[in-house]
Amino acid sequence: MMRLPTRPAIWPPLLILLALAATFVFWSSGFDFDYVIPKRLARLAAIVTGGVCVAFSSILFQTIAGNRILTPAVMGYEAVYLLLQALLILAMGTQALVVVSQINNFFLSIAFMLAYSWAIHRWLLRDRKNNVYFLLLLGLVLSMVIGTFTQFVQLRISPGEFSILQGYSYTSFNRAQPMQLLYSGLLVAAACVWAWKTLPVLDVLSLGRDQATSLGVSYRRYVQFYLSLIALLVAVSTSLLGPTAFMGIFVANITYALAGSVRHRITLPLGCAIAIAIFLLAQLLVEHVFNYKTTVSILVNLVCGAYFLALMVRKQGRA
Amino acid sequence: MITVNNIHKNYGSKSVLSEVSVQFPKGQVTSLIGPNGAGKSTLLMLIARLLEPSQGEILLGEQSIAGMRTSDYARQVATLRQSPDFNLRLTVEELVAFGRFPYSRGALTPDDHRAINDAIAFLSLEPLRRTYIDELSGGQRQMAFLAMTVAQQTQVLLLDEPLNNLDMKHAVQIMRALRRLCDEQGRTVILVVHDINFAANYSDHIVAMKDGRLAFSGPVAEVVTEPRLQALYELDFDIVRNARGCLCNYFNPSGELA
Numbered sequence: 001m002m003r004l005p006t007r008p009a010i011w012p013p014l015l016i017l018l019a020l021a022a023t024f025v026f027w028s029s030g031f032d033f034d035y036v037i038p039k040r041l042a043r044l045a046a047i048v049t050g051g052v053c054v055a056f057s058s059i060l061f062q063t064i065a066g067n068r069i070l071t072p073a074v075m076g077y078e079a080v081y082l083l084l085q086a087l088l089i090l091a092m093g094t095q096a097l098v099v100v101s102q103i104n105n106f107f108l109s110i111a112f113m114l115a116y117s118w119a120i121h122r123w124l125l126r127d128r129k130n131n132v133y134f135l136l137l138l139g140l141v142l143s144m145v146i147g148t149f150t151q152f153v154q155l156r157i158s159p160g161e162f163s164i165l166q167g168y169s170y171t172s173f174n175r176a177q178p179m180q181l182l183y184s185g186l187l188v189a190a191a192c193v194w195a196w197k198t199l200p201v202l203d204v205l206s207l208g209r210d211q212a213t214s215l216g217v218s219y220r221r222y223v224q225f226y227l228s229l230i231a232l233l234v235a236v237s238t239s240l241l242g243p244t245a246f247m248g249i250f251v252a253n254i255t256y257a258l259a260g261s262v263r264h265r266i267t268l269p270l271g272c273a274i275a276i277a278i279f280l281l282a283q284l285l286v287e288h289v290f291n292y293k294t295t296v297s298i299l300v301n302l303v304c305g306a307y308f309l310a311l312m313v314r315k316q317g318r319a
Numbered sequence: 320m321i322t323v324n325n326i327h328k329n330y331g332s333k334s335v336l337s338e339v340s341v342q343f344p345k346g347q348v349t350s351l352i353g354p355n356g357a358g359k360s361t362l363l364m365l366i367a368r369l370l371e372p373s374q375g376e377i378l379l380g381e382q383s384i385a386g387m388r389t390s391d392y393a394r395q396v397a398t399l400r401q402s403p404d405f406n407l408r409l410t411v412e413e414l415v416a417f418g419r420f421p422y423s424r425g426a427l428t429p430d431d432h433r434a435i436n437d438a439i440a441f442l443s444l445e446p447l448r449r450t451y452i453d454e455l456s457g458g459q460r461q462m463a464f465l466a467m468t469v470a471q472q473t474q475v476l477l478l479d480e481p482l483n484n485l486d487m488k489h490a491v492q493i494m495r496a497l498r499r500l501c502d503e504q505g506r507t508v509i510l511v512v513h514d515i516n517f518a519a520n521y522s523d524h525i526v527a528m529k530d531g532r533l534a535f536s537g538p539v540a541e542v543v544t545e546p547r548l549q550a551l552y553e554l555d556f557d558i559v560r561n562a563r564g565c566l567c568n569y570f571n572p573s574g575e576l577a
Contacts, residue, residue, distance in 0.1 A: 199425065200420065200424055200425020201424075203425070204417060204420055206407065207417065209369075210369050210400045211399075211400065211417075213368070213369055213398075214367060214369070214393060214397060214399075214400075215393055215417060215420045216389050216393025216394070216420060216421040217389065217390075217420075218389045218390075256408065259408075260408060261408050262408045262409060263409075263413070
């Protein structure tokens with residue numbers, strides 16, 4: 001059995017990440033500092049912000065749920081986002097793009113998703129029930145119900161409007177505007193600093209509700225705190241990049257496999273590095289190999305899915 | 320001393336504990352015994368504050384436990400439930416270090432390191448110190464979790480079926496460790512145990528539950544008797560005492576089982 005040193009090597013992942021980022025920014029850019037490179041830097045910022053959101057939210061979520069095959073996507077946040085976009089287009093047609101500016105849409109989406117998260121927590125925790133599994137089940141059912149509503153709305157709009165709506169349902173790094181990036185970056189940074197301050201609590205929570213309580217962690221309070229953080233992170237990443245669906249599962253599990261530890265001091269930064277690297281690779285392939293003939297979501301799911309399967313098969317073989 | 324005053328616990332309309340009043344003496348090993356579904360674990364979880372009573376109160380010393388802060392309570396009472404079955408990629412040392420969380424909230428001080436080393440040495444886990452707990456056998460893993468609870472350095476230890484799924488040797492090791500915690504360090508140990516022989520040979524005090532009520536309680540010598548056990552378990556008991564302790568034989572009861 002491989003023994004990993006207690007102090008993890010931070011340089012290899014960091015160097016790989018920097019190399020990838022440099023490739024992304026400069027590859028066949030013609031060193032055009034007026035147009036190409038600023039555009040790419042904006043996309044890089046979106047990738048970094050989104051990657052951090054995906055990694056933090058899914059790892060935090062899996063720790064709280066005590067389950068390795070869940071992601072916040074099952075809680076219905078992305079479904080709420082898509083429903084909001086569909087409703088906006090239904091109400092105002094393509095005018096929606098003009099009437100509701102992109103930055104307003106961004107904040108509106110975040111507010112909508114936070115309100116959704118607040119409502120289900122309120123409703124659930126009202127009668128002192130604090131069952132994470134019940135929360136999950138409810139989220140899953142709600143996301144299906146909301147998805148059906150969205151489909152219903154889609155039937156009412158014109159094909160032209162539908163194609164705009166469809167654009168929202170794919171992960172994309174081109175959507176983000178500079179102001180939007182700035183606000184997202186600030187929100188995400190604040191959320192991460194907050195989570196980072198309570199790292200030891202997170203480690204204790206991974207022992208489960210009973211053991212954590214017995215070690216003096218106010219379980220209820222912290223679960224509510226982390227669920228709000230997760231809601232914020234998912235809201236930011238969804239309104240910035242669109243739905244990322246199962247990316248979170250891949251990122252979290254690849255992280256656990258590579259980290260060889262469940263300490264959040266190690267898994268959270270490594271998870272961020274992995275998420276950013278996957279996004280960068282997918283975007284590089286889309287831009288330079290496939291010439292925009294495929295989308296990031298498809299590539300991410302393909303690459304992550306294949307790697308994840310390989311990981312599972314190899315583990316099975318060893319056990 | 321832990322005093323349980325007229326505790327009731329209901330789930331909806333179903334009552335799992337009713338009118339339970341009992342005392343757990345300080346500095347002794349107390350075993351909670353009784354048939355399945357008698358409410359032993361529920362009572363233990365109420366003392367651990369992992370459940371809240373529907374009625375009644377529990378006192379630690381003179382103080383009601385309901386009003387105490389979770390972080391303060393964790394420095395007085397440590398609880399070990401059956402160790403989780405999911406794979407935690409942690410070394411034994413890292414796991415034991417969690418026992419110091421109530422004191423240091425994650426930033427370990429020299430005192431914490433001393434407590435961790437003591438707990439590891441106490442349970443003879445030194446050779447396994449850097450082994451990952453998902454590579455340990457069930458017995459070793461239980462010892463590692465017990466070490467975490469020991470490192471918490473609380474006056475009271477609560478253990479929910481610590482012998483579950485252990486082979487005989489590991490079960491004896493765990494019970495001896497609990498006995499030493501009590502004798503050498505003066506700690507109060509309360510455990511739920513199914514094996515009446517471990518309860519009779521290793522504890523000072525017995526609390527017996529049946530159908531959500533207290534059946535009887537008292538020092539081992541007084542309450543481990545054939546009529547009492549027969550009534551409790553509805554089995555025919557034959558108690559043999561010799562120099563090595565006592566053996567409660569119920570394996571071949573005479574007559575039909577009810």
